[in-house]
Amino acid sequence: MRKMSLVFALAGTALAVPACSNDPGPATGGDDGSGSGSGSGDEWDQALGQREYDYNAALKIAALRLTGDLPTMTEINEIGGAADLATKKSLYNARITDYMSRPSYAKQMLAFWRDTFKLGETAEFDTAPALAAQLSVQNGAYTSLFTANAGNCPTFNPADGTFTPAECGNGGPVAGVLTNPGVMKQFYSNFGFRRVRWIQEVFDCTKFPAEISATPTDVGGVSPYTGVWPFNSIASPTNGGGRVNFQDVSAVICANCHTTINHIAPLIANYDIDGKFQTKISVPTPLDGSPPAALSDYLPAGETTAWRFGTPAADIAGLGAAMAADPAVATCGVARMWNWALGKTDIVDTLQEVPADTIATQVTAFQTGGFKLKDLIYAVYTSDDFVKF
């Protein structure tokens, strides 16, 4: 009886949740990232419309995020004493450009990417954040994080905020941070699945499952299979001789996530526990004795590696190219920068979602402008949403 009460209580909660925001209709706020609102629409649109420009408040936040320190009295006074809003905006934008040219900006970007990548603070683990920070400082392309084929392990000099390109030296192919030895070592695990999860969450901004079909399939489990890949595209003891049953349906539907995961993991499974590339798969399995994984554990014969269903990737360079071409990856990059600027916690860990409408302007500019990171950061820090309170 007590359990039944719990069922009703939680089900009631689940049903009540959609009503929690009192959202009676479509938003009427602008889709330019300004969020200026028109004063019409629901209570949230009205709240957005009531915000006012405050360039001094924005300057303080921007200074703390972009330089790691407070604005000077001169910087505060020049904006505070400006005669009108247009002048304040002009002075503010110029100061953002100034902040982003300082060595301290490079240090802040390194810190941002360490947090984003969840690794760093030692020479061994800092090279991936350093590459991303270098791109952020030098206005490099975000896509280089997946495609750069040289100088992928730069060192950073905090004294002057400069980067010195260097090769990673861990052997094998070279594709941005996807082949970074620090990443491979930090996220080493059974089957290399932790590396796949890192790629998915950092660059696609969602947990698995990553691919969801509109037409779920009954596979004899407690719930339907919702993946887009054929159910038999991954291995199990009865499907290609895999030693782990990725087609298990007795608890959860493993294939919902593993159809995607198993098509990516073999691409990065040749990196060993130290992040060095080997000529054979060098990650263990969770079987007795931890034997090394084999390709047949992931995929049945005839299946090939891929970034997504319909987007094959024969090797890591192919994986990087596919990610660079994926609009969802670019959108994720913009969303992460947006959340950083606006002080949000991690977009995946704490579900700080950014609706597409909110960053549509920045995403379009990012995609059409060559995925330039510094341009993106400037655009975010000078957006109406950043300077309105």
Added chain:
Amino acid sequence: MKNFLILGLLGVGLGACTEDLSKPADDTTPPAGATSGDQTTTFDHDNSGISPWDLIDRLEKEGPPKYTSHVHSCPKVRVATLGNVLTSLGVNIGNATALSAGDLYRSGGNALGAANFANRIRENIGVSTSGASREFDIFAAAADEIIANVGTLERCKDAGGNPATLFDTSDACLPTGITCLLGVPASVAHLDFCNLTIQNASDHATGKRIAVAAMLAAAYTCE
């Protein structure tokens, strides 16, 4: 099985709530703990995430993403940034004296939510009880140092080279000093709060310490 269904129901509800509420949920992530292993099922792998109760609480308090994504949140000041702020306010963060501001800062990494990259944990930028408490302790300990040093801070000199001043000879608060502390122009409300704090304290020296610490706490609870 029953528990799984309960969590599933809850998960569907959450998915609907975090997105545009007029759209159906498309999140089929298994509920936290559903991929834990046991004697009869598959291998253990963690899929834990944000607590659904925390998420519901956040949505109720802050509003839906279509609103919150447009506005600033209240992240704590990063640990490294807090060190820079203290330094730029004249605090010696290398001070080894027990319970000095520098000592509290340097030993406060865990309380302040510093990153633990060895365990794949980024810096926590959420405001936590422990983090805010430690930060306020640091500001309280730093007040005397700040009061003594504001006049010497290059950062707080205006374009004409005039230093900031926190208090006049009658211990009334001055805008330049408050602006230096806060990083934004001092408002009348700031000055009123500062003056009232001093006047209502047991003595002016104590009042000045409390005023400086309290304004810093208010200004830097959020970055």
